[in-house]
Amino acid sequence: MKSFFQFLESTAVQQATRMGLNSDGHGGWYDKKGEFVAKTEKGQLKFFNKRQKVGERDPAQTETEKGLSGVKPAGAQQPAQEPVAKLPEAPPEVEKTKGTLTVAFGRFNPPTTGHEKLLNQVAKSSDEDDYIIVPSRSQDAKKNPLDADSKVSVMRQMFPKHSEKIVNDPANRTIFDVLKKAHNDGYAGVRVVGGADRQKEFDKLVNNYNGKLYQFDKVEVVSAGDRDPDADDVTGMSASKQRKAAAEGDLKSFMKGVPSSMEKKAAEELYKNIRKAMNIKEGWNLWEIAPKFDWEGLRENYIDEKIYQIGQLVENLNTGFIGRIIRRGANHLICVTEDNFMFKSWIKDVTESKKESYKPFTDVSGVPADQRLVGTDSLRKYTETMVPGSAYGKHFLNKYRKKSKE
Numbered sequence: 264m265k266s267f268f269q270f271l272e273s274t275a276v277q278q279a280t281r282m283g284l285n286s287d288g289h290g291g292w293y294d295k296k297g298e299f300v301a302k303t304e305k306g307q308l309k310f311f312n313k314r315q316k317v318g319e320r321d322p323a324q325t326e327t328e329k330g331l332s333g334v335k336p337a338g339a340q341q342p343a344q345e346p347v348a349k350l351p352e353a354p355p356e357v358e359k360t361k362g363t364l365t366v367a368f369g370r371f372n373p374p375t376t377g378h379e380k381l382l383n384q385v386a387k388s389s390d391e392d393d394y395i396i397v398p399s400r401s402q403d404a405k406k407n408p409l410d411a412d413s414k415v416s417v418m419r420q421m422f423p424k425h426s427e428k429i430v431n432d433p434a435n436r437t438i439f440d441v442l443k444k445a446h447n448d449g450y451a452g453v454r455v456v457g458g459a460d461r462q463k464e465f466d467k468l469v470n471n472y473n474g475k476l477y478q479f480d481k482v483e484v485v486s487a488g489d490r491d492p493d494a495d496d497v498t499g500m501s502a503s504k505q506r507k508a509a510a511e512g513d514l515k516s517f518m519k520g521v522p523s524s525m526e527k528k529a530a531e532e533l534y535k536n537i538r539k540a541m542n543i544k545e546g547w548n549l550w551e552i553a554p555k556f557d558w559e560g561l562r563e564n565y566i567d568e569k570i571y572q573i574g575q576l577v578e579n580l581n582t583g584f585i586g587r588i589i590r591r592g593a594n595h596l597i598c599v600t601e602d603n604f605m606f607k608s609w610i611k612d613v614t615e616s617k618k619e620s621y622k623p624f625t626d627v628s629g630v631p632a633d634q635r636l637v638g639t640d641s642l643r644k645y646t647e648t649m650v651p652g653s654a655y656g657k658h659f660l661n662k663y664r665k666k667s668k669e
Contacts, residue, residue, distance in 0.1 A: 278308050285605060293597070293605065354446055354478045363452035363481065364445045365394035368438045370502065370580055372399075372407040373537055374418045375520040377500035382425045384487040385456045396429045399583050400436050405551045406580065406614050408506065408540035417533060421522045437583035442469065442477045452481035459486045461581060468582070503553035509537045510552050554611040562594075565610050571596060578616040579608045585616050 276286075279301070284292040290303040301308045367385045371378055385394050398414050401407040409417065411431065419426040435441050438455075445453050457465050466484040473482050500520045508517040514534055521530040541552070550560030564570050571577065571588060577598060578585045584606045586598030596613060599605050 276303075279303075353474070354443070354476060357447055357449055357478075359451040359480070360449040361451065362393065363390050363454055363483075364448075364450045365389035365454040365456060366397065366441055366445070367394075367456045367487075368397045368399065368435075368441055368583075369457070370399050370401055370407060371414055371418060372401065372409050372502055373505050373533065374414065374421050375500045375502055375505055376522050377520070378418075378502075379422060379522055381456065381458070381487045382422055384485075386425065386428075388454060388456055388485050394428055395441075396425060397435050397441050398429070398431075399580070400433065401578060401580055401583065401614065403614050403617070404540060404542050406506070406553075408509075408537045413536070420529060421525050423524060436585075438465070438468070439472065439476055440583070442472075442479075446477035446479065450479065452479050452483070454483040454485055456485045456487050459488060462486045464581065503555060506537070506541070506552050507549065507556060509534060510541060510543050510547060510549075512538070512543075558611070561611060565594075570615075571610060571613070576616045577608070577613040579606060580612050580614055582606070584608075 279286070279292050284294055284301065286292060291299055292301040292303070292308065294300050301310045303309075365385055365388050367381060369378075369381070382396060385396065386392065388394075396418070398411060398418065400411045402410045411433070415429055415431040418429050422429070435444070442453060453469070455465050455469055462484055469484060470482050473479055505517055505520045508514075508520070514531070517534050518527075518530060521533070525533075548557070548560060550557035550564065554561045571591065573588055573591065575588050576585065577588060577596065579598075584598070584600060584604070586600040586604070586606060588596050588598050590597035595607055595609050597605065597607055
């Protein structure tokens with residue numbers, strides 16, 4: 264039997280469901296446009312920030328609204344990121360014939376001595392040496408200069424002990440792709456290993472979708488330690504430090520981040536290839552290459568709306584999710600994938616995506632962005648439909664009337 268509080272909670276969920284709202288997993292509710300509109304309080308939906316407009320940056324919230332939305336003061340630990348919208352159908356039933364698969368999913372761009380610690384922890388945490396290392400498919404000139412094939416090749420040279428466990432599969436674009444494959448392969452459990460600063464993010468993400476995208480009897484998230492080589496911070500050896508060294512032409516510092524297992528000539532070739540892929544030119548910006556080293560630069564360009572515009576396609580570098588931006592927050596973005604899957608990302612954790620298979624984004628006007636360019640026939644025709652008496656407008660209205668009579 265439900266308790267009184269459980270009854271209130273289910274009432275709020277039912278009300279939100281009837282209104283077509285999507286949960287963020289923390290008591291907050293988003294509408295279909297990605298706007299944060301309500302929060303569950305004492306079993307009831309409490310609405311707030313009604314002054315915001317769809318497709319625009321949020322107006323400043325009052326102190327009351329900040330409390331409702333869960334906004335924390337600067338320096339406070341931020342909640343883990345997770346998709347917040349439409350859930351897929353239940354995973355297919357698969358006979359569980361295997362034990363637990365241990366997994367590491369990361370950018371490794373470029374691989375460093377620090378990553379060796381992560382790989383060793385993955386192997387140590389595994390059951391009967393059953394583990395895989397899955398480099399993401401992210402690739403761009405600034406934050407991910409190495410393409411997936413090159414990255415895997417380098418990793419196998421740097422970490423020969425783990426070479427057979429490093430997977431190069433184009434189908435593994437996101438952490439969900441990896442887990443769904445493990446489910447389909449008959450594994451009864453999964454163990455995800457990552458840096459300490461991402462442990463909570465992966466723990467919530469992986470567990471929240473167990474039974475929805477995949478089905479495991481046991482799900483674990485293990486920390487590889489406080490030093491995460493893939494994190495963009497100044498402690499320990501990181502991919503960010505290697506990109507920074509390459510951009511600055513500092514071969515000596517770069518070599519410090521290369522394992523001794525890699526020959527000097529191969530390491531120098533890697534350095535040259537990274538510099539070439541980054542296409543370093545005079546006037547390059549540190550915030551584009553390693554955001555954590557220049558947070559103010561990133562923040563300033565974001566506030567000035569020089570980056571990450573509504574409708575732009577971006578990729579979450581931690582999870583591999585790719586989606587269109589539908590809302591710009593203070594330090595974060597709300598995005599939707601081509602499968603109508605909504606996710607939230609901090610601006611430091613995304614990069615512009617050039618995936619071409621994504622369908623044209625349509626905003627609240629109902630007209631695709633590529634049909635609203637000034638000087639095009641598409642824009643002229645659309646504008647004429649809103650002008651009384653125009654030839655194209657009459658054609659549009661007559662066409663609509665014919666359909667109405669049918």
